[in-house]
Amino acid sequence: MAELLAKYGPWAMVTGASSGMGAEFARQLAARGLNLVLTARREELLIRLSDELSSQHGVETRVAALDLSRDDILGELERVIDPLEIGLLINNAGFTNDGDLLDNDLDAEIRLLHVNCRAPLMLSHVLGARMRERRRGGMIFLASTVAFAAVSQWANYSASKAYALVLAESLAKELRPHGVDVMALCPGFTRTEFAKLAPVNNAMAMDADKVVAFALSKLGRTTVAIPGFFNKFAVASTRLQPRALNSFVYKKIIGPTQRLSGAV
Numbered sequence: 001m002a003e004l005l006a007k008y009g010p011w012a013m014v015t016g017a018s019s020g021m022g023a024e025f026a027r028q029l030a031a032r033g034l035n036l037v038l039t040a041r042r043e044e045l046l047i048r049l050s051d052e053l054s055s056q057h058g059v060e061t062r063v064a065a066l067d068l069s070r071d072d073i074l075g076e077l078e079r080v081i082d083p084l085e086i087g088l089l090i091n092n093a094g095f096t097n098d099g100d101l102l103d104n105d106l107d108a109e110i111r112l113l114h115v116n117c118r119a120p121l122m123l124s125h126v127l128g129a130r131m132r133e134r135r136r137g138g139m140i141f142l143a144s145t146v147a148f149a150a151v152s153q154w155a156n157y158s159a160s161k162a163y164a165l166v167l168a169e170s171l172a173k174e175l176r177p178h179g180v181d182v183m184a185l186c187p188g189f190t191r192t193e194f195a196k197l198a199p200v201n202n203a204m205a206m207d208a209d210k211v212v213a214f215a216l217s218k219l220g221r222t223t224v225a226i227p228g229f230f231n232k233f234a235v236a237s238t239r240l241q242p243r244a245l246n247s248f249v250y251k252k253i254i255g256p257t258q259r260l261s262g263a264v
């Protein structure tokens with residue numbers, strides 16, 4: 001229990017902490033005694049979570065309500081993060097736009113790039129440098145099983161998750177000699193606000209608390225963590241079959257959920 005606090009404490013920062021896996025990361029880290037910086041756009045949800053964590057676990061919290069698609073996110077965050085020793089960064093915030101890329105609003109796709117790729121890059125650059133200097137720390141990047149295959153109607157999203165996967169794997173190599181653990185977490189369907197799950201997908205989906213517990217148990221032990229048997233099988237199959245077939249199989253799995261969102 002106390003291992004994470006000793007290794008990465010005293011402060012952790014979770015992006016996208018207002019719901020889903022981000023809120024669950026915050027809960028499980030607070031239960032291990034880490035203080036939390038919580039960020040997302042919906043301030044009232046962050047304040048509610050912050051009250052819950054401090055009353056249930058006696059940890060300190062800071063709330064930073066922020067849209068990560070904005071330009072000057074570091075300027076807006078520095079007042080909160082600069083005085084704190086943040087030893088664990090959970091780059092969790094992310095979203096998808098459903099639909100054919102060319103029919104989607106270009107600004108919405110650029111916002112996706114900013115939230116899913118630019119923000120994790122900027123935060124890991126700033127906080128990672130401080131961790132490297134202290135010779136201790138950890139970072140988790142939320143990738144996805146779709147990082148392993150191109151998925152139509154999720155073109156920019158699957159590309160953004162491939163970015164998260166490769167960035168985490170490369171950074172892990174650079175930072176391991178400096179005592180900093182970096183890991184890409186690659187969930188498949190997980191029951192959160194993210195996905196309007198079709199029954200077929202819901203049957204194979206995982207609960208966010210299980211995914212997060214798995215991730216925290218793997219940090220420092222592996223570089224790419226894939227929770228759940230079905231997800232491990234899906235990713236393993238991408239290594240055995242031609243790339244074009246990967247996209248076809250993934251589309252078969254994800255398609256029903258996209259139809260629910262009106263994408264196809």
Ligand SMILES: NC(=O)c1ccc[n+]([C@@H]2O[C@H](COP(=O)([O-])OP(=O)(O)OC[C@H]3O[C@@H](n4cnc5c(N)ncnc54)[C@H](OP(=O)(O)O)[C@@H]3O)[C@@H](O)[C@H]2O)c1
Nearest residue numbers: 016018019020021040041042068093094189190192193194
């Ligand atoms: N659920 C799945 O099936 C699944 C599978 C694989 C990977 N993932 C990845 O897991 C991560 C967490 O998603 P989730 O499933 O927990 O979904 P979720 O419940 O929708 O959570 C997404 C979080 O990201 C935050 N966010 C979205 N846009 C933002 C913005 N512009 N600025 C700041 N924060 C923003 C949201 O907060 P606000 O709305 O309050 O800003 C929310 O806290 C994402 O990166 C997602 O791509 C999810």
